[in-house]
Amino acid sequence: MSPSTSTSPFCASEKSTYVLMNNDMWFSFLYNINCDEYDMCPLDVECNGAYGFSTKIELKCKSCKQIFNSVFSSPRDDNSKCFEVSKKLVEAFLKIGKGHAALELFSSAIGIHAMNKKTFSKC
Ligand SMILES: [Zn+2]
Numbered sequence: 001m002s003p004s005t006s007t008s009p010f011c012a013s014e015k016s017t018y019v020l021m022n023n024d025m026w027f028s029f030l031y032n033i034n035c036d037e038y039d040m041c042p043l044d045v046e047c048n049g050a051y052g053f054s055t056k057i058e059l060k061c062k063s064c065k066q067i068f069n070s071v072f073s074s075p076r077d078d079n080s081k082c083f084e085v086s087k088k089l090v091e092a093f094l095k096i097g098k099g100h101a102a103l104e105l106f107s108s109a110i111g112i113h114a115m116n117k118k119t120f121s122k123c
Pocket residue numbers: 035036037038041061062063064065066
């Protein structure tokens with residue numbers, strides 16, 4: 001089947017909603033951007049805390065430790081207040097007939113903190 005006749009709901013030209021980012025790539029991404037305080041000091045990204053599949057991403061200086069900005073990697077669902085990404089993954093795993101154990105395996109394969117069973121059942 002050629003891509004043009006695909007029945008997939010996603011089109012190659014469509015913008016992805018999420019990106020799967022290897023944390024080692026932040027260094028390359030930010031290598032020529034430096035902190036104002038110390039001219040030569042590179043910025044770094046720290047991903048702190050795992051809230052299901054959402055992570056708090058902080059842009060900070062390696063030297064003076066100033067935090068320039070932070071954001072969660074996913075918005076929250078308006079109704080359940082769960083992070084949208086966690087909700088979508090739980091829904092997908094349930095749709096394919098798998099539960100928390102399968103999601104744990106998936107998480108470990110790509111090196112993401114596994115969502116605990118309590119969060120899984122809440123999403
Ligand atoms: Zn600095």
